[in-house]
Amino acid sequence: MDHSSPTDKSPHKDKPPRQSSTQQGTPRQNMGISAYAWLKQDIICGVYQPGEKLLMSRLKERYALGISPLREALSQLVSEHLVVAISQRGYRVAPMSIEELADIYDARSQLEAMLVQLAIERGDDTWEAEILAKAHTLAKVAEVHGADEMLDIWDRRHQAFHSALVAGCGSRQLLIARESLFDQAARYRHLWLCQTVFSDRALAAKRQEHADLVDAILARDAKRAGDLTRDHIMTPVPIITDLMHARGLV
Amino acid sequence: MDHSSPTDKSPHKDKPPRQSSTQQGTPRQNMGISAYAWLKQDIICGVYQPGEKLLMSRLKERYALGISPLREALSQLVSEHLVVAISQRGYRVAPMSIEELADIYDARSQLEAMLVQLAIERGDDTWEAEILAKAHTLAKVAEVHGADEMLDIWDRRHQAFHSALVAGCGSRQLLIARESLFDQAARYRHLWLCQTVFSDRALAAKRQEHADLVDAILARDAKRAGDLTRDHIMTPVPIITDLMHARGLV
DNA sequence: CATATTAAAAATATAGATATTTTAATCTTT
DNA sequence: AAAGATTAAAATATCTATATTTTTAATATG
Numbered sequence: 001m002d003h004s005s006p007t008d009k010s011p012h013k014d015k016p017p018r019q020s021s022t023q024q025g026t027p028r029q030n031m032g033i034s035a036y037a038w039l040k041q042d043i044i045c046g047v048y049q050p051g052e053k054l055l056m057s058r059l060k061e062r063y064a065l066g067i068s069p070l071r072e073a074l075s076q077l078v079s080e081h082l083v084v085a086i087s088q089r090g091y092r093v094a095p096m097s098i099e100e101l102a103d104i105y106d107a108r109s110q111l112e113a114m115l116v117q118l119a120i121e122r123g124d125d126t127w128e129a130e131i132l133a134k135a136h137t138l139a140k141v142a143e144v145h146g147a148d149e150m151l152d153i154w155d156r157r158h159q160a161f162h163s164a165l166v167a168g169c170g171s172r173q174l175l176i177a178r179e180s181l182f183d184q185a186a187r188y189r190h191l192w193l194c195q196t197v198f199s200d201r202a203l204a205a206k207r208q209e210h211a212d213l214v215d216a217i218l219a220r221d222a223k224r225a226g227d228l229t230r231d232h233i234m235t236p237v238p239i240i241t242d243l244m245h246a247r248g249l250v
Numbered sequence: 251m252d253h254s255s256p257t258d259k260s261p262h263k264d265k266p267p268r269q270s271s272t273q274q275g276t277p278r279q280n281m282g283i284s285a286y287a288w289l290k291q292d293i294i295c296g297v298y299q300p301g302e303k304l305l306m307s308r309l310k311e312r313y314a315l316g317i318s319p320l321r322e323a324l325s326q327l328v329s330e331h332l333v334v335a336i337s338q339r340g341y342r343v344a345p346m347s348i349e350e351l352a353d354i355y356d357a358r359s360q361l362e363a364m365l366v367q368l369a370i371e372r373g374d375d376t377w378e379a380e381i382l383a384k385a386h387t388l389a390k391v392a393e394v395h396g397a398d399e400m401l402d403i404w405d406r407r408h409q410a411f412h413s414a415l416v417a418g419c420g421s422r423q424l425l426i427a428r429e430s431l432f433d434q435a436a437r438y439r440h441l442w443l444c445q446t447v448f449s450d451r452a453l454a455a456k457r458q459e460h461a462d463l464v465d466a467i468l469a470r471d472a473k474r475a476g477d478l479t480r481d482h483i484m485t486p487v488p489i490i491t492d493l494m495h496a497r498g499l500v
Numbered sequence: 501c502a503t504a505t506t507a508a509a510a511a512t513a514t515a516g517a518t519a520t521t522t523t524a525a526t527c528t529t530t
Numbered sequence: 531a532a533a534g535a536t537t538a539a540a541a542t543a544t545c546t547a548t549a550t551t552t553t554t555a556a557t558a559t560g
Contacts, residue, residue, distance in 0.1 A: 030543065177431070
C-alpha cells in the first residue's frame with residue numbers, strides 16, 4: 001500500500017482518500033472533511049495503534065491544520081466508533097479486542113446474509129447481470145502485478161463483488177448500516193487481507209466460496225445463500241484472532 | 251412533552267437530555283456533547299423544520315455557545331444523517347421525505363425481525379423473564395396521567411418492551427445499528443406517537459399485536475415472530491404518510 | 501521507602517478574530 | 531424591463547489566543 005509507515009508522521013500533501021459512500025451528499029472540499037478522510041485512513045491502516053492518544057499538537061503538525069477542523073473530523077470518527085473521546089482528556093484511537101472482532105464479524109455475517117436473502121427476493125435482472133460481471137472481474141485478477149498493487153486490485157474487486165450481491169436488496173438504509181459495519185471491521189480486515197491475498201491456497205478457497213455463492217443466489221436458493229454468506233464472512237475470524245495474538249494487539 | 255415550541259428559540263438553561271446508549275462510553279460534561287444532545291432533541295421534536303438552514307449566529311445565541319463546540323456537535327449529527335453539511339454553505343437540517351420514511355421503516359422492520367429471530371435462537375431464561383416484565387409494565391400504563399405525561403410514559407415503556415425483545419440477540423453491534431436506525435426514524439415516529447397514544451382504538455390494536463408477538467416468541471416460533479415484528483413496525487407508515495401530506499412536510 | 505502534597509508543564513476546550521466565500525442588493529447595459 | 535455585472539453585507543471556515551483541566555515531576559512527610 002502507498003501509506004506512510006507508523007513512524008513517519010510527516011504531514012500529508014496529496015488529496016485526501018475518497019470517502020466511503022456512507023457520507024453521500026457531502027462533496028465539500030474543506031479541510032474538515034479532508035482531515036476526516038486522512039485520519040480514518042491512517043487509523044484503519046494502523047498508522048496509529050489501537051488505544052493510542054491522539055495529541056492535538058501531533059495532529060496539527062502531521063496534517064498541517066488548525067485545531068477546529070481536526071476536532072470536527074474527530075467528532076465524526078467518534079460517531080463511527082473509530083475514535084473515543086474522553087471528557088477533558090482528548091481523543092484516543094478506539095481500542096481493538098478479540099471480543100469486538102467476534103462481535104463485528106458476527107453482526108456483519110448476519111446482516112449480509114439477510115441482505116443477500118432480501119436481494120434474492122427483490123432483485124431484478126440488472127442485479128443478476130451485475131453479479132456475473134463483478135464475479136468475472138474478480139476471478140480474472142492476474143498475479144502479474146506488484147505485491148501492493150495486487151492486494152489493492154483484488155481487494156477493490158472483492159468488495160465490488162460483494163456489493164453487487166447485496167445491491168438488489170432495495171434498502172438504502174440497510175446498505176448504509178452495512179457500510180458502517182464494514183468501516184468498523186476495516187482495521188481487523190486489514191490484518192487478514194495481507195495474509196490472504198498472497199496465499200494461493202487461501203485465494204483458491206475464496207474463489208470456490210464465491211462460485212458456490214453465485215450458484216445459490218442465481219438459483220434463488222435463499223436458505224443456502226444465507227448460510228454460505230454467513231460462513232464466508234466468518235472464515236477470517238480465527239485467522240485474525242491468531243494474528244492479533246501474534247502481534248501483541250491484545 | 252416538555253419541549254419549547256418551534257417559535258421559542260430562547261437559549262437552553264437546563265442540563266442536556268440523556269444521550270442514547272449508542273454514544274456509550276462518553277460521559278463527558280463538555281459543551282460539545284451538550285450541544286449535540288440539545289440539537290438532536292430539537293431536530294427530532296421539530297423545533298427546526300426539515301431542510302431549515304442552521305445559522306451559526308442563531309445557534310450561538312440559542313445555546314449560548316461559541317462556534318467550536320457547535321460545529322463539533324453538528325459534525326456528529328452529520329454522521330448520523332440528521333444534519334447535512336454543504337461545502338461552504340454551512341449546515342441544514344436533513345430533509346424528510348415519504349421515500350426516506352418508507353426506506354427507514356423497511357430497514358427497521360427487516361433488522362428488528364432478524365434480531366427477534368436471533369434472540370429466539372440465542373436468548374436465555376433471563377431474556378424471557380425480562381420480556382414478560384416489560385410487557386406487563388407496558389400493559390399497565392393507566393390513563394390517569396396528563397396528556398404529555400401519558401405520551402412520555404407509554405413511549406418509554408413501549409421502547410423498553412421492544413428493547414427487551416431483541417436484547418437476547420447477543421450482538422452488541424446489531425443493537426447499535428438498530429439504535430442508529432431508530433434515531434433516524436425518530437422525527438417520523440414523533441408524528442405518529444401523538445396520533446396513536448391518544449386513540450383508544452390504536453392503543454388497543456397495539457396491545458393485541460404485542461400480546462401475539464410475546465406468544466410467538468415464547469413459543470420460539472421464529473417464522474411467526476419475524477412476520478409479526480415486520481408487520482408491527484410497518485403499521486405506522488401509512489399513518490405518518492398521511493400526516494406528512496396533511497402538514498405539508500412533503 | 502512508599503505515599504501525599506505541591507508546583508510546574510503540557511494539553512484540552514472554547515471563545516474571539518480574520519480571511520474567504522456566498523448571498524443579496526444595486527446599478528448598468530441592451 | 532430583463533439579464534448581467536458590480537458592490538456591499540452576511541455567513542462560513544479556520545486560525546490564534548486564553549482559561550481550565552490534566553498530567554508530570556519534584557519535594558516533603560509519615
